[in-house]
Amino acid sequence: MVVRHEASPGPGAVPAEFRDAVASLRSATLRPEVFCEEMPAPQRIAPYAAALSADVTVDDTDVGTGRIILLHDPAGNDAWEGTFRCVAYVRCDIELDLVADPLLAQVGWTWLTEALDAHGADYVAESGTVTRVATESFGGMVEDAGSAQIEIRASWTPAATGGAGGLAPLDVTPHVEAWGELLCTAAGLEPVPEGVAVMPSRRGQRGTAG
Structure with a gap:
């Protein structure tokens, strides 16, 4: 996991609360x-x-x-309403005819x-955009089928939960x-049926190994 701190890059300078959050x-x-x-x-954000990518x-x-x-500013950020922030991006292929659906953006959000x-991820100050992208071909590429994608860009502040003697370490696992x-x-x-355990493959777990 890439952890950055401009002023004091040494490992000992990383706050314990951020190390705990990265572990989760x-x-x-x-x-x-x-x-x-x-x-x-x-x-510079x-x-x-710390960051993960996925396909x-x-x-x-x-x-x-x-x-x-996952962003962390120990001094806090008024726009975040906290000291941590999750920033997410998703882009997926969709059926071309869905691009014209006026409800697609609302559904995506x-x-x-x-x-x-559903995952019990408490959050505040959520914001973001949903974009529909359609591609059509012309001229020498006119025989190529069109394509469409949906892009979701979002950010939110994960809320810490109460623990013994105060707030527990931030757990971003559900996020x-x-x-x-x-x-x-x-x-x-298709969604995983309720009551069925998710059994990730080794390939799917490569990025989340400790």
């Missing part, structure tokens, strides 16, 4: 269709950052991609909020798992 980021369980791995965290693969075909970034709620579910939903995968 790595412990998330994702479906076997999701190939997740660590990626360099963006710089926050003093500390959704069905029958050896990539049908979706995404990333999730609902996929995110329902996934967060990462909700992002993984969003990826699969946007890619058109």
Whole structure:
């Protein structure tokens, strides 16, 4: 996991609460269709950052991609309403005729909020956009079939829960798992039936290994 701190890059300078949050980021369980791995965290957004990227693969075909970034600013951020922030991105192929559906954007946003709620991920100050992209071919490429994608960009502040003697260490595991579910939903995968345990493949777990 990439952890960055501009002023004091030594490992000892990383706050314990961020180390705990990163450990929970790595412990998330994702479906076997999701190939997740660590990626360099963006710089200059926050003093500390960690990131994962993922691809959704069905029958050896990539049908979706995404990333999730965990930001931490010990001084707090008024816009975040906290000291941590999750930033997520999802892009998946969809049927071309869905692009014209006026409800698609609202449905795409609902996929995110329902996934967060389903995984028990408490959050505040959520915001984001849903974009529909359609591609048509002309001229010498006119015989190529058109394509369409949905892009979801979102950020939210994970809320810490109460623990003995105060707030417990921030657990972002449910937030990462909700992002993984969003990826699969946007890619058109059927939901896992209730009561059926998710058994990730080794490939799907490569990015979340400790």
